[in-house]
Amino acid sequence: MATEPHDEIRVTVGLDTHEDVHVAVALDQLGRCLGELAIPTNTGGFARLVDWASELGVIDKIGVEGTGSYGAGLSRWLRAEGLVVVEVDRPDRKTRRHGKSDTIDAEAAARAVLSGKATAVPKSGDGPVEMIRILRLSRRSAVKNRTMTANQISALITTAPHELRDQMRGLTTRRRVAVAAKFRPGEQPDTVADATRYALRELARRHQHLSEQIDRLDTQLDRLVAATAPDLVAKKGVGTHTAAALLVTAGDNPQRLAREGSFAHLTGSAPLDASSGKQQRHRLNRGGDRDANAALYQIALTRLACDEDTKLYVKRRIAEGKTKKEAFRCLKRYIAREVHKTLVVNPALQLRLDT
Numbered sequence: 001m002a003t004e005p006h007d008e009i010r011v012t013v014g015l016d017t018h019e020d021v022h023v024a025v026a027l028d029q030l031g032r033c034l035g036e037l038a039i040p041t042n043t044g045g046f047a048r049l050v051d052w053a054s055e056l057g058v059i060d061k062i063g064v065e066g067t068g069s070y071g072a073g074l075s076r077w078l079r080a081e082g083l084v085v086v087e088v089d090r091p092d093r094k095t096r097r098h099g100k101s102d103t104i105d106a107e108a109a110a111r112a113v114l115s116g117k118a119t120a121v122p123k124s125g126d127g128p129v130e131m132i133r134i135l136r137l138s139r140r141s142a143v144k145n146r147t148m149t150a151n152q153i154s155a156l157i158t159t160a161p162h163e164l165r166d167q168m169r170g171l172t173t174r175r176r177v178a179v180a181a182k183f184r185p186g187e188q189p190d191t192v193a194d195a196t197r198y199a200l201r202e203l204a205r206r207h208q209h210l211s212e213q214i215d216r217l218d219t220q221l222d223r224l225v226a227a228t229a230p231d232l233v234a235k236k237g238v239g240t241h242t243a244a245a246l247l248v249t250a251g252d253n254p255q256r257l258a259r260e261g262s263f264a265h266l267t268g269s270a271p272l273d274a275s276s277g278k279q280q281r282h283r284l285n286r287g288g289d290r291d292a293n294a295a296l297y298q299i300a301l302t303r304l305a306c307d308e309d310t311k312l313y314v315k316r317r318i319a320e321g322k323t324k325k326e327a328f329r330c331l332k333r334y335i336a337r338e339v340h341k342t343l344v345v346n347p348a349l350q351l352r353l354d355t
Contacts, residue, residue: 009034009057013049014088014110015064016102017041017071023102024049026056027110036103041070046077063088063113065105067122075122086113087122123251128228132221133248136241139217146210153180153203160200161193168200180204232342236310237302245295246339254343263340267292269332284329296332296339304331 010029015022020041026034034056039045053059061084064071078085088109112118123130150173157168157176168176181204185197218240225240225247226233232243249266250257257263264270268288274281303310310331317327 010060011053011057012060012110012114013053013062014106014108014113015049015062015071015074016105016109017064017066017069017074018102019070021102022049022071022074023106024053025103025106025110026053027107027114028057029060029114031111031114033107036106038102041073043077046074050078050081050083059083061086061113063109063118064122065090065109072125076125079124085122086118087120088112088118121253121256123256124253125251127252128224129247129250129252132224132228132244135217135221135224136244136248139214139221142210142213142217146207146214149203149207149210150177153177153200153207156196156200156203160196164193164196177204177207181208229343229346231346232339235338235342236307237299242295242298245291247343249289249292250340250343254340254346257340257344260337260340263343264333264336267296267336269293269296269329269336271326271329271333282326293332296335299335300328300331303335304328 011034012027012029013024014027015024018041022039022041022045024037024039026036028034035052037049037052039049050059053062062078063086064075064078065088066072067075067085067087075085075087089112091105091108109118153173153176157165160168168179171179180197180200183197183201183204185194185201189195189198221244222240225243229243229247232238232246233240246267250263254263257266261270265285266288268285268290270285271282272285274283300310304314313334314324314327314331317330318324322330
């Protein structure tokens, strides 16, 4: 069988990523399998992967599944080495005619890159937006736990002895927390009322601790978002948290979203064509990053409440024959276009494009 010279073999690698082991499959430019390799998820394993692929030929592209989870560290390391990394979606279950294994998934990732089906540039995850994502993650869990704590306080008051219930009922959550935090039931409560006061005091102090934690995180987020995207925060209806959600969706390298339509689909704000025959219509897009979609929704609501230009825009869309919901979707699409334009020209975000 005739073979090509070694220096003419262009290698495409696909990786199925996991917590402890990554599995790689290499293909040549004709789609022939050159080999497979399992590596540990550390820098030694990453270097071994590159050495192995280099021995097979010239590395063209590397397709990584899960660049936002198990493959995040590998993706960053490979990009730092100057290699072209392509983000690969999880294989469709309907196409798994030959079963499922790590090797099969890795080969599917390589073939997706080789065929041009997978072309997405992954988030770089090494700049201020990654810092914002991490802080938002911590804040979200703190807010969730604070809400649970407030609900537990309310539930305890509902079933508390009537003297305590009468004392706490009708107060706001903030006032309940302030009152309960000052309870002095003793260190060894011996009645139901004292035990309830003890539990309420612990819950109230937990609520206060979480509130202080959220305030500290908000301070850091305000600083980072204002420094990273000042033009975005300056726009009407955009606050720290809505800007942060949109930044996290775009990543530290928003230029990877070359077309504003890509950003619109990524945020779920691009209506999907649902036309058939004489009926020409679009339906709601339920895909994309729902956190970013919620941010666009909040911005649209704020503008619709206080911005005259936005009100005129929606009225004009309704006059064209669109329903209120369709006009609102058009407004979200317009805002997504505006946000994308702001992000791609943002000098605070470094340009990281794979060539």
